[in-house]
Amino acid sequence: MNIDRTKKVVGVDLGGTTFTVGVMDFEGNVLSRLDTDTPVEDGPNAVMNKIVEYIDMAIVKAGLTGKDILGVGLGAPGILDVDKGINIFSPNLKWHNVDMVSPIKNRFNVPVFIENDVRVAALGERRFGAGKGKKYMIFIALGTGIGSGIIINGELFRGSIGGGGEIGHMVIDSNGPKCNCGNYGCFEALAAGPSMVARAEKAIKSGLETKIFELADRDISKITPALIYKAAKMGDKVALDVFRETSYYLGLGLVTLTTVFNPECIIVGGGIAKSWDILMPPAIQMVKTRSFPGSRDVVEIIPAELGDSAGMIGACVLVMEKLEKGISAS
Amino acid sequence: MNIDRTKKVVGVDLGGTTFTVGVMDFEGNVLSRLDTDTPVEDGPNAVMNKIVEYIDMAIVKAGLTGKDILGVGLGAPGILDVDKGINIFSPNLKWHNVDMVSPIKNRFNVPVFIENDVRVAALGERRFGAGKGKKYMIFIALGTGIGSGIIINGELFRGSIGGGGEIGHMVIDSNGPKCNCGNYGCFEALAAGPSMVARAEKAIKSGLETKIFELADRDISKITPALIYKAAKMGDKVALDVFRETSYYLGLGLVTLTTVFNPECIIVGGGIAKSWDILMPPAIQMVKTRSFPGSRDVVEIIPAELGDSAGMIGACVLVMEKLEKGISAS
Numbered sequence: 001m002n003i004d005r006t007k008k009v010v011g012v013d014l015g016g017t018t019f020t021v022g023v024m025d026f027e028g029n030v031l032s033r034l035d036t037d038t039p040v041e042d043g044p045n046a047v048m049n050k051i052v053e054y055i056d057m058a059i060v061k062a063g064l065t066g067k068d069i070l071g072v073g074l075g076a077p078g079i080l081d082v083d084k085g086i087n088i089f090s091p092n093l094k095w096h097n098v099d100m101v102s103p104i105k106n107r108f109n110v111p112v113f114i115e116n117d118v119r120v121a122a123l124g125e126r127r128f129g130a131g132k133g134k135k136y137m138i139f140i141a142l143g144t145g146i147g148s149g150i151i152i153n154g155e156l157f158r159g160s161i162g163g164g165g166e167i168g169h170m171v172i173d174s175n176g177p178k179c180n181c182g183n184y185g186c187f188e189a190l191a192a193g194p195s196m197v198a199r200a201e202k203a204i205k206s207g208l209e210t211k212i213f214e215l216a217d218r219d220i221s222k223i224t225p226a227l228i229y230k231a232a233k234m235g236d237k238v239a240l241d242v243f244r245e246t247s248y249y250l251g252l253g254l255v256t257l258t259t260v261f262n263p264e265c266i267i268v269g270g271g272i273a274k275s276w277d278i279l280m281p282p283a284i285q286m287v288k289t290r291s292f293p294g295s296r297d298v299v300e301i302i303p304a305e306l307g308d309s310a311g312m313i314g315a316c317v318l319v320m321e322k323l324e325k326g327i328s329a330s
Numbered sequence: 331m332n333i334d335r336t337k338k339v340v341g342v343d344l345g346g347t348t349f350t351v352g353v354m355d356f357e358g359n360v361l362s363r364l365d366t367d368t369p370v371e372d373g374p375n376a377v378m379n380k381i382v383e384y385i386d387m388a389i390v391k392a393g394l395t396g397k398d399i400l401g402v403g404l405g406a407p408g409i410l411d412v413d414k415g416i417n418i419f420s421p422n423l424k425w426h427n428v429d430m431v432s433p434i435k436n437r438f439n440v441p442v443f444i445e446n447d448v449r450v451a452a453l454g455e456r457r458f459g460a461g462k463g464k465k466y467m468i469f470i471a472l473g474t475g476i477g478s479g480i481i482i483n484g485e486l487f488r489g490s491i492g493g494g495g496e497i498g499h500m501v502i503d504s505n506g507p508k509c510n511c512g513n514y515g516c517f518e519a520l521a522a523g524p525s526m527v528a529r530a531e532k533a534i535k536s537g538l539e540t541k542i543f544e545l546a547d548r549d550i551s552k553i554t555p556a557l558i559y560k561a562a563k564m565g566d567k568v569a570l571d572v573f574r575e576t577s578y579y580l581g582l583g584l585v586t587l588t589t590v591f592n593p594e595c596i597i598v599g600g601g602i603a604k605s606w607d608i609l610m611p612p613a614i615q616m617v618k619t620r621s622f623p624g625s626r627d628v629v630e631i632i633p634a635e636l637g638d639s640a641g642m643i644g645a646c647v648l649v650m651e652k653l654e655k656g657i658s659a660s
Contacts (some may be wrong), residue, residue, distance in 0.1 A: 024371070079624060136490035152482055159592025160466035163625035171585040171620075174503040175577070183585065183620040249504070255513065256500040262489025290501075290513040294409060296492035 003323050007064070010055055011315030013117065014047075014076040016040055016092030021054045022309070023062040023069075024316040028128040032062035032314065044095055048103040054106065070323060072104050072113040073315035077119035080162065082114055117311050119156055119165070121304075122149020123321065124314030127266050129305035136263045139304065140167070141270035145180075146188040146253070150261065167286050172252045190249035193225045193272050198266065199242040200228050208257045210238035229275040243278045250279065251286030258291035258299045269304025276303055333653050337400045338386050338392070342643030343447065344406040346370055348421030348557055351384045352639070353392040353399075354646040357456040358410075361557050362392035363642065375448065378433040386432065389457065400651060401441040402434050403645035405450035410492065412444055421493065443648050445642050449486055449495070450484075451634075452479025453651065454644030459635035466593045470497070472602035474520040476583075480591065502582045520579035523555045523602050530558050531571040540568035559605040573608045581616030588621040588629045599634025606633055 005026045013170065015019040015038060022033040034054050038047045051074075059069060071130075078090025085101030087093070100110045122131075122139035131137045133141050137151040146168035150157040157164050168188035169181050176185025177195075189195060200212050211231040216222040231239035254266060266287075284301045291299070306313055335356045343350040345368060345486035352363040356599070364384050369376045381404075389399060408420025415431030417423070445453075447616025454460075461467045467481040474497035480487040489496050498518035499511050507525075519525060530542050530553050541561040541641055546552040560648040561569035584596060596617075602609065614631045 136494075152487060153485070155483070158481060159590060160623065161624060161628055163592035163622060164466075164590070164626075166589050166592075166622045166625070169589045169622045170500075171582045172500055172504060174374045174582055175505065181622060252501045252504055256586070259496050259499045260494070261493060262493035262496075264490045290495060292496045292499045292511060294491060295489065295496070298491055298493075 003070065008064060008068050008223065008317045008321040009070050010058065010072040011072045011120075011312045012051055013120075013311030013315055014074060014093070015117070015311075016050070016077065016090075017055070019051065020309075020312040021058040022063065022312040022316065023058050024313065025058065026320060028224050030309065030313070031064070033056045033309075034058050037259065038093070040093055042284070043130075044093070044098040047093070048098075048100065052107050053315065055108070056222075064119060065110050066110075069108060069110055071113065071319040073120065073318035074100055074104075074107060074114045074157055075117040075311045075315045075318070075323075076111070076114060077117050080114055080116060081205065081289070082158075082162065085112065085114055087114070093282050096204075096292055099329065110321070111319070112166070113322050115279065115315075115318050116149075116162070117150040118147035120271065120314030120318050121306070121310035122151060122267075123156060123317040124306050124310045125269070125304055126313075127317045127320070128313055129310065130302050131265060132269045134264045136261070138167075138257055138261060138263050139266050139267045142192065142250075142268060142272035143270040144193050146192050146270075150267065152261075163244055167253065167257065170253060170256060185200075185248070187253040191231075191253055194248050195220065196225045196228055196242050196250070196272070198237065199245055203238045203241070208238050211236040212239055212242075225272050225275065229278065232275075240278070243275070244282065247279055247282040248286070252281035253289075254283055254287045254301065255291045258287050258295050262292075262295040263299055265300040265302055267302055267304050269306075269310060274305060331537065332379075334444070335528070337546050338394060338398050339400050339646045339649040339653075340402040340590050341389065341405045341450075341642045341647075341649070342381055342385065342402065343450075343641030343645055344404060344423070344643075345370065345447070346420075349381065350639075350642045351388040352642040353388050353394065356644065356650060357642075359641065360643065361394070362388045363639075364388050364391065368423070370423055374423075374428040377423070380429075382433055383439050385438070396438050396440075399438060399440055401443065401649040402438060403450065403648035403652075404430055404434075404442070404444045405447040405641045405642040405645045406430065406444060406647070407447050410444055410446060412492065413486075414441065414656045415444055417444070418426070420464065441649070441653070443652050445486075445645075445648050446492070448477035449479040449488070450644030450648050451599065451640035452481060452597075452644065453486060453647040454636050454640045454642075455599070455634055456481055457647045457650070458598045458643055459640065460576070460632050461595060464594045466591070467586055467595050467597065468497075468591060468593050469597045469599065472522065472580075472598060472600035474523050474639065476522050476600075480593075482591075482626045497583065497587065500583060500586060502579060505572070508616075517579070517583040521576055521583055526555045526558055526576050527553050528574055528603070530568065532639075533571070538568050541566040542569055542572075542591065555605065559608065562605070562608050570608070573605070574612065577587075577609055578616070581613035583625065584613055585621045588617050588625050592625040593629055595630040595632055597632055597634050599636075599640060603633060633646065 139149040173185040179186035179189035431449040439631035503515040509516035
């Protein structure tokens, strides 16, 4: 299919709290961007209507009209049927079987594509961020959980029913703590944000003195990974211990990923990755010494470049890549 | 490329102790098969010459001549440069930078393809064994180590430099024993044959009574996984405990593979898989309860069907698939 590359695409990064809409050209320029609250409590119709409204506004803000738009991409949390354009189940959005495509298609009459939010972020980083030109790449989002988008031989890896890449639930410690998923010792139970907070809480409850507690106004419920990082930067011993333990488990997970996937690079993003200077060097050291020979020598572990734009940009890239392959939308 | 499907292909499964040569048609019939010793001590030239000689004999045994052969495939252990046809390094064969293609190509003047031995076994099981028609599949060889061949979207997964699928070195227990690779808590250090033998030895040295010791003629160095299985079938408590522990770690590894790869099936082969009735049910139960939802519901964990022919048949399939895709050989 011949694509008119002077035209533009729209990307939507839908989260349970906020969503972002952006308009991009094929060179990677973001022509407009809007951020707003997701009205989850008003139900799926209200959310989809607001998305349509904001797409309209983003197109106008970019000085364009609907005729300039080749397609719309949506990145969303949850289990998606990307062929049918349905969000089967999303705890964050409180959605069951929501049609994410028709409301947008009906309004703009262009192809509409949906994909898991972390996977579209991986597409964004690969085309316009830290993973340019990579054919074997893993993008990791380190936050409340640990998600991934995996590129294999240049293609997004989805698995047989779209469950591929759930790296947060790899077992890395058979005696590890219980995870939200019901299993024990999962990667995200040991290396995501809540595990850091739990380590800090445990230290405080055991009576250890730490700046973390002061920074949290002596309210244990106010502890966040960002506060722990702040304390660690001040040289606080407890905070540094929290990071040491978190880096260790993060490193173990990265060792397994490097060994199993033999990627050219692992791109690490998400809120927790902002603590890169303390969190990542020990984890990278583990990868470089404990992963399988060969694979450990080639892998680069690098920070994401697109920040909180990765999802919106990736949703735009989803459209570009589908159209470039001549794939028609659902 | 148009292929004459009335012609045949040759497959070689090269191991450090023996090698197998077979001739197959495109329908999956093995027309001839020869097994012989690998003269590793005589060096790579002697091995390659013997392979050429046995290919010749296998063709004759099938009632054919060189003109009936479309191509030759070789499955071999070690790190391979499949594009250049070189075995870069194989501890089993004691090889460094051995050209595996030219000696065969010079003699038969047909395309010659090489690939890692476990990966070709996966190709064999996918086309003519337990994985027929599967697009997302993991073949696991459980033996002295744990190797895999992974099929993603119908294609063999190799990783960026051919190191992909080294599942034996996933970390599944951060406090686990040291592995041959230098890391700790690797999947194969906890679930391969030597881990079973080590568990039995430990029990015997601690003074526990077990039929394993009698079956090994009271010589601890003679304990094998097969003997432990025999004792377990007799109801021996120590042997059953060895299996219980091995199944547990095997299950943990399979949980991670199911969660990360979301395959349609995991096919388990190799010597240890012969203990299926005792080893596998608890491991499968773990996969079905502890893997990520969705993925755990669809995955089937099934025994390999091709036995010790998987490598040879897979080497034949390697040729068929390369020719079907119109890929020319190195």
